[in-house]
Amino acid sequence: MTEKKEAGKRAKWSKFCPKCGKQTDEFFDSMCKDCFKQGITLLVPESRSLELSVSVCPHCGGFFKGKEQTSIKPAVETAVRKAIWKKYGAETPVEIAELSVELAENKRSAHVSIAVKAEISGVEIKETGEFTAALRREICERCSRIAGGYYAAIVQIRAEVRIPTDEELAVAENIAHAPLGESDFVSKERMLKEGLDIYVSSAEYGRMISRAVVKELGGNFSESKKLYGRKDGRDIYRVTFLVRLPGLKQGAVVKIGNKKISVEKVIEGEGIEGVDMNTGESVFVSKKEMMKAKKI
Numbered sequence: 001m002t003e004k005k006e007a008g009k010r011a012k013w014s015k016f017c018p019k020c021g022k023q024t025d026e027f028f029d030s031m032c033k034d035c036f037k038q039g040i041t042l043l044v045p046e047s048r049s050l051e052l053s054v055s056v057c058p059h060c061g062g063f064f065k066g067k068e069q070t071s072i073k074p075a076v077e078t079a080v081r082k083a084i085w086k087k088y089g090a091e092t093p094v095e096i097a098e099l100s101v102e103l104a105e106n107k108r109s110a111h112v113s114i115a116v117k118a119e120i121s122g123v124e125i126k127e128t129g130e131f132t133a134a135l136r137r138e139i140c141e142r143c144s145r146i147a148g149g150y151y152a153a154i155v156q157i158r159a160e161v162r163i164p165t166d167e168e169l170a171v172a173e174n175i176a177h178a179p180l181g182e183s184d185f186v187s188k189e190r191m192l193k194e195g196l197d198i199y200v201s202s203a204e205y206g207r208m209i210s211r212a213v214v215k216e217l218g219g220n221f222s223e224s225k226k227l228y229g230r231k232d233g234r235d236i237y238r239v240t241f242l243v244r245l246p247g248l249k250q251g252a253v254v255k256i257g258n259k260k261i262s263v264e265k266v267i268e269g270e271g272i273e274g275v276d277m278n279t280g281e282s283v284f285v286s287k288k289e290m291m292k293a294k295k296i
């Protein structure tokens with residue numbers, strides 16, 4: 001078929017758009033292209049709202065889809081795509097050309113401005129829009145666990161036949177509070193005569209802290225678990241990590257009460273022989289007595 005013939009045929013069989021009356025051969029949904037385009041709204045019209053099904057935690061400001069942490073932009077993109085697919089079919093090619101999302105100060109909604117392209121019945125449609133997306137405010141699992149004092153493991157910082165120094169405890173605390181996985185947290189700390197107990201969100205996290213403390217300060221750690229209860233048919237354990245920092249060596253100086261003692265000899269399982277630094281007297285300090293000793 002030649003161009004000429006085709007043109008002649010067209011003229012003969014020309015049709016008119018029933019909506020605007022324009023003469024055309026190309027019909028989309030029984031209308032001319034322009035009328036077809038006019039009938040399409042990609043973005044939600046009057047209501048100017050979008051079903052995001054995203055919640056925001058008023059405590060930490062994190063966005064969540066169910067329990068999973070998410071970010072707001074991909075959530076908006078998905079919601080817009082889904083809204084378009086719902087109207088025009090899931091095979092519709094949709095492209096988000098521009099997107100900016102601004103969270104309202106009260107965190108109850110987000111202002112969205114968007115440019116979107118889609119191809120419907122072979123016609124490319126471009127649209128820009130602005131709307132407000134409502135957000136659910138919901139305290140996330142992590143924040144509610146923190147608030148509820150939840151813990152799954154305890155890291156006990158102790159030292160071999162002495163009490164840990166303030167510096168050592170500070171190192172352990174810094175390790176425990178360093179930002180790690182999103183679900184890791186310290187729920188409480190208890191200072192005891194013999195050291196420090198750090199209550200943490202999971203056994204894995206407790207193990208990580210213990211390992212890091214030993215790497216930094218020496219010594220070793222052991223773990224033991226105790227059945228705590230059952231949840232969804234599974235046994236729930238709480239794990240205790242006992243970190244033992246290294247004991248004293250010859251030449252170390254300890255403080256017991258207001259006495260300063262320099263360590264001369266460590267007698268395994270019994271105590272130490274030392275010198276009272278104020279009086280110059282030789283002294284023996286029993287293992288039990290040594291538990292009040294602070295290394296200085």
Ligand SMILES: [Zn+2]
Pocket residue numbers: 017018019020021022031032033034035036
């Ligand atoms: Zn028309």
Ligand SMILES: [Zn+2]
Pocket residue numbers: 057058059060061062139140141142143144
């Ligand atoms: Zn939170």
